Amino acid sequence: MFIHNIVAILTRKRVVRLGIYTLGCLGIICFCTVLIGAYYISPIASSEEVVAITIVPGSSTTAIAKHLATNNLIRSPLVFKLVVRYRGIGTQLRAGNYQLSRDMSLTRILDELKKGQIEYNTFTVPEGFTAEAIAELWEESELGDTEAFQNAIKSKELLEQYLSEGISAEGYLFPNTYKFAKGSPAETVVKMMLAESDKRWTETLADEAEALGLTRHQVITLASIIQREAGTEKEIPRIAGVFHNRLKHNWRLQADPTVLYALGDPKRLLTRTDLKFESPYNTYLHKGLPPGPIGNPGMTSIIGALRPEKTSYFYFVAIEKGKHHFSETLDEHNRMIQQIRRRRAAIKKQ
Secondary structure (H helix, E strand, O other): OHHHHHHHHHHHHHHHHHHHHHHHHHHHHHHHHHHHHHHHHOOOOOOOOEEEEEEOOOOOHHHHHHHHHHOOOOOOHHHHHHHHHHHOOOOOOOOEEEEEEOOOOHHHHHHHHHHOOOOEEEEEOOOOOOHHHHHHHHHHOOOOOHHHHHHHHOOHHHHHHHOOOOOOOOOOOOOOEEEEEOOOOHHHHHHHHHHHHHHHOOHHHHHHHHHOOOOHHHHHHHHHHHHHHOOOHHHHHHHHHHHHHHHHOOOOOOOHHHHHHHOOOOOOOOOOOHHHOOOOOOOOOOOOOOOOOOOOOOHHHHHHHHOOOOOOOOEEEEEEOOEEEEEOOHHHHHHHHHHHHHHHHHHHHO
């Protein structure tokens, strides 16, 4: 019994020593972990040198970590990702342009990325511009290159999301002013345009189109022609009325802008030879609407296509900038054309 008690006491002492030893080891490990963590989280240098970096929209935590490490702003991409996960802020890191310095700790950098230092660009799309013209404007505005924009409007994913099968983006890049983070790719802006077009096409407009026996695509196509024909917004309902009259009587629309579109929009007046150019878009040769829009119409032209003026006119001709003369008969129309030609000839002789 005495010996058994001694053994029990010695065993308890060993357990105590082992416990103390284990706790000591754990303490050392924790201490080392804290030191290592503090090292990786601490500023990479004491330099106050400012480093300009750009976090593009859609960047993953991994991409951001690599970008910061490449610019010598953090010590370890892995530690960056671990801290982001621990703090649960993976979805809170914002795109933008940042002015960071190497004397900033990892946690301070994260705080800056959470606050966001976003610089914005704006892009204004004029009414009636074709998709090609918008792509060129994108490059002229120094937002990206033409090819990137053209590729974006052909994106299968975007077209499937917003348009019916077989329909291109032409006509659905809604003219407006768009605001987006600096450095955003063309796809982001194209998506904004398509989404805006979708939002503007309300159930009310869809019902009005159905009442006219037209699809959305036909309305947008007609609106794009009206947009390019009209000199002023005031004339849009009347021009729409002329085209509706011609469609009802199964006449050719004979709209010059459709021929220009078929020819690639040359910067010149049309010739008689141009009017014979074979294309499904040439409304001098083919009856009805062309297969798709010839530009991207604004809301006024879309409304005009749906709510045309009730008129007996079948013809119109430009008499001066922004103004047309409307006629009920071909004879009246031809007389007006002759008057315009004589007037122009007289001006040239002066």
